[in-house]
Amino acid sequence: MPDDTALPDRDVAGIQRRTVATLALAQVLGGIAFGATLSIGVxxxxxxxxxxxxxxxATAAVTFGTALLAIPLAALARRRGRRLGLTSGTVIALVGVLLVIAATSLRAFPLLLVAFALVGGGQAANLQSRFAATDLATDATRGRALSLVVWATTIGVVLGPNLVGPGEAVGRALGMPELTGPYVFTVVGQLLAITVYLAGLRPDPLLVAQRVTAARAAAASGVVRRADRPRAARYAIFAVAAAHAVMVAVMAMTPVHLLHHGASLQIVGFTISLHVAGMYALSPVFxxxxxxxxxxxxIVLGQALLAAALVVAATLSGSMPAVTIALILLGLGWSATTVAGSALLTESSAEARRTRRQGLSDFTMSFVGAVGAILAGLVLGWIGYGGLALVAMVLVVAAVALVPLAVTRASAPERAAAAD
Structure with a gap:
């Protein structure tokens, strides 16, 4: 096998194109599996x-499982490559799905929660895949590559819930426990995603990137070409996590708010669908x-969109059309911040620290999302939907106020640390 460090730029670009296509396809399959899982998990x-x-x-267990598995999967990718990291997360999720079926048959609720936590491995892999798209990307294409993988999630998220009906018919034909039939599609989706990762991520993009970086550093007499910028990286982690917390807190309470104001389940479903479209459909634009x-x-544009969403939600909370507009803006703000923040985290981190920080970002994002959803219910009961939006605005203001951290150049100690 030829040495990856000897690859010319055109071959690296070819590997990058194949990597993005592979990740996008796996995201579609993983999204179908995850969408079907969450639709009936509750x-x-x-x-x-x-x-x-x-x-x-059920949702809380999946979210906490995603958070707990994010850092170990990132560490595995750092040592053995994206191929093994993403495949391992998907295999863990597959085991979780099979345990969901078993726990339902046994009527074992604690086992069911453990199973859903393992399902979070699939979501952790889906989150990690956006970073995998940046391993061989250039500064001029990093955001676009990352966003294409995020966009591919749209297809799976839309298709997944629509497979519940056919899945129930399949489950009855197979004699499965009631409501578990849709997990047949989940199992198939996970198996196909595993196959795609194993076949498509050859050579492994992260391992190629590590070797190319080492070769270029050696050719430059050991000079590190990209200084580590830990303050910018910390800001990126905060911005992404804060946007996720705002999005999850408001989105999770919107169905409750709309139902209390007389909305039908169809209207609630339509509103959430438009919100999800805002999260993913325009990610390539961002x-x-x-x-x-x-x-x-x-990122600042994303904060502006989040702020607009929260203002509309706070001032026009009694209007169903206004709440729908707020949810769309909320999804768009999350998308802009997540895409740009993930790209900023990647390029502000030296290669030796990059995957560790990416895992930390996914952990933080998932953890604060789960906590945000729990606290949102308490805030909603205390000061209502409009009050919840105003409380969430604190995180938006903080993300804007801390922008100077992201634009500060690496200090001398930081540059020295990057060279160690």
Whole structure:
């Protein structure tokens, strides 16, 4: 096998194109699996536990599982490559899905929660895949490559919930426990995603990037070409996590708010669908903007969109059309911040620290999202939907106020640390 460090730029570009295509396809398959899982997870939790008050623990278990697996999967990728890291996360999720079916059959609620936590491995792999798209990208294309992988999630997220009906028919034909039929599609989706990762990520983009970086550093007499910028990296982690917390807190309480104001389940579903479209459908636009305008400018645009969403939600909370507009803006703000923030984190981190910080970012993002969803219910009961939006605005203000951290150049101690 030829030495990856000897690859000319055109061959590296070819590997990058194949990597992005592979990741996008796997995201579609993983999205279908994950969408079908979440669509009925709440119903399964309520049925197995016998208490509707415990239904939300299914989503919480998936989210916390995603957070807990993010750092180990990133560490595995750093040592053995993206191929093994992404495949391992998907295999863990597949085991979780099979345990969901078993726990439902046994009526074992604690086992069901453990199973959903393992399902979070698939979501952790999906999050990590956006960083995998940046391993061999250039500064001019990093945002675009990352955003294309994020965009591919749209297809799976839209298709997944629509497979619930056919899945129930399949489950009845196979004699599976009630409501678990859709997991047949989940299992198939996970198996196909594993196959795509194993076949498509050859050579491994992260391992190629590590070797090319080492070769270039050696050719430059050991001079590090990109200084580590830990303050900018920390800001990127904060911006992405804060945007996620704002999005999850408001989005999670919107169905409750709309139902209390007389909305039908169809209207609630339509509103959430438009919100999800805002999260993913325009991500390539924000990827292009982050490449052309810069990462920080696009993050600020994302904060402006989040602020607009929260103002509309706070001032017009009694209007269903206004709440729908707020949810669309909320999704767009999340998308802009996540795409640009992830690109900023990648390029502000020296190669030796990059995957570790990416794992930390995914952990922080998932953890604060879970905590935000829990606290949002308390805030909603205390000061209402409009008050919740105003409380969430604190994070938006903080993200804007801390922008100077992202534009500060690496200090001498930071440059020295990067050379160690």
């Amino acid at each position: 119903l399964l939790a309520a049925e197995v536990s016998g208490d509707e008050a415990l239904a939300g623990l 990827g292009i903007l982050s490449d052309r305008w810069g990462r920080v400018a696009t």
